[in-house]
Amino acid sequence: MGSVAVVAALFGAVPPVSVAWLAPMLLVHLVVTLLYVRVFWRKDLLPRWLVAGDVAITVALCLAQVHLVPPEALVTGSSWVHGLVTMTIVMAGVTWLPRAAIPVGLAVAAGFAAGVRLASPAHDVYGPLGIHLVQLLAIVLLMTLLRRSAASADAFLRESARAEISLMVERLRREDELRQVGSIHETSLHTLTMVGLGTYAEPSPTLRDQVATDLAALEQLRDQPHAGSVPIALDALLDEVAGRATGLDVRRRLTPETVPGDVAERFARAVTEALANIALHAGVREAELVSGRRDGEIRVEVADAGRGFDQHRLPPDRFGVRGSILDTMRSLPNGGAEISSGDRGTRVSLWWRP
Numbered sequence: 001m002g003s004v005a006v007v008a009a010l011f012g013a014v015p016p017v018s019v020a021w022l023a024p025m026l027l028v029h030l031v032v033t034l035l036y037v038r039v040f041w042r043k044d045l046l047p048r049w050l051v052a053g054d055v056a057i058t059v060a061l062c063l064a065q066v067h068l069v070p071p072e073a074l075v076t077g078s079s080w081v082h083g084l085v086t087m088t089i090v091m092a093g094v095t096w097l098p099r100a101a102i103p104v105g106l107a108v109a110a111g112f113a114a115g116v117r118l119a120s121p122a123h124d125v126y127g128p129l130g131i132h133l134v135q136l137l138a139i140v141l142l143m144t145l146l147r148r149s150a151a152s153a154d155a156f157l158r159e160s161a162r163a164e165i166s167l168m169v170e171r172l173r174r175e176d177e178l179r180q181v182g183s184i185h186e187t188s189l190h191t192l193t194m195v196g197l198g199t200y201a202e203p204s205p206t207l208r209d210q211v212a213t214d215l216a217a218l219e220q221l222r223d224q225p226h227a228g229s230v231p232i233a234l235d236a237l238l239d240e241v242a243g244r245a246t247g248l249d250v251r252r253r254l255t256p257e258t259v260p261g262d263v264a265e266r267f268a269r270a271v272t273e274a275l276a277n278i279a280l281h282a283g284v285r286e287a288e289l290v291s292g293r294r295d296g297e298i299r300v301e302v303a304d305a306g307r308g309f310d311q312h313r314l315p316p317d318r319f320g321v322r323g324s325i326l327d328t329m330r331s332l333p334n335g336g337a338e339i340s341s342g343d344r345g346t347r348v349s350l351w352w353r354p
């Protein structure tokens with residue numbers, strides 16, 4: 001839209017339009033347009049400072065219409081500044097929440113009306129002002145609905161991922177229980193069968209040692225903690241999570257570690273979100289997943305070499321990084337997480353101290 005406005009302004013540069021005013025104004029506007037192109041080309045988040053600068057430039061253009069727009073264009077409502085105002089109101093609504101977008105949109109609309117009145121005092125400004133107010137209302141309502149829909153979709157996907165991870169954890173827990181049952185079958189029941197068949201005619205050191213071992217295994221099973229603390233093979237769970245990542249080739253270096261089930265589930269949820277963010281936003285198709293023990297802590301890292309991001313600039317309605325990664329691990333006793341991101345990629349570090 002910015003380049004279209006520049007072309008329209010050049011074609012409409014007929015007397016009494018002042019070239020001395022028009023040229024620098026269009027140059028500044030063209031620079032802002034190129035910054036927009038760069039942001040969209042890189043698929044970065046739209047910087048709020050850029051939109052704020054665009055708003056300021058648009059208001060300045062509105063107030064200077066007496067030098068920039070021919071009177072005929074003002075009368076017919078075909079001014080290139082008119083279209084620019086519409087796009088600026090739309091960008092404000094897309095970038096900011098209603099509490100900021102509405103005052104900004106009103107300021108832009110008022111600036112346009114004031115500029116028209118300065119350029120042509122007899123010209124009616126209420127029609128264009130009404131159009132801009134309708135545009136402002138429409139974009140604010142649309143973005144409110146979209147943000148609510150996005151929040152609902154995020155919540156649904158988050159719960160779906162949590163349920164899927166819970167099922168994986170439960171399956172691994174069940175497999176561990178079956179291994180324990182199989183171990184009892186191969187030890188205690190085997191010992192009782194041998195005694196019943198008369199293999200041991202009298203007590204012996206071998207029998208005593210075997211009975212002691214079998215009793216220890218039975219006591220361990222009896223004292224097994226509640227389901228949430230049942231040990232889970234973290235490496236097996238993370239390997240399965242990485243295998244389910246869509247659109248990513250995940251290189252894995254996983255050290256065998258056993259952690260309580262609730263801890264394993266937190267790690268899995270955070271890793272799932274980190275891999276999903278890479279697939280959606282990093283612009284690469286490769287990631288690395290590493291787990292191990294360092295300084296008494298179990299650490300898991302997810303890294304990529306794609307586009308980084310500034311986590312402090314994330315919109316407040318986006319839950320993923322804060323909720324599914326940082327809050328998930330930081331709410332775990334002795335757990336934590338941090339994210340480092342820049343031009344060379346992003347690294348998500350997760351840890352838990354037993």
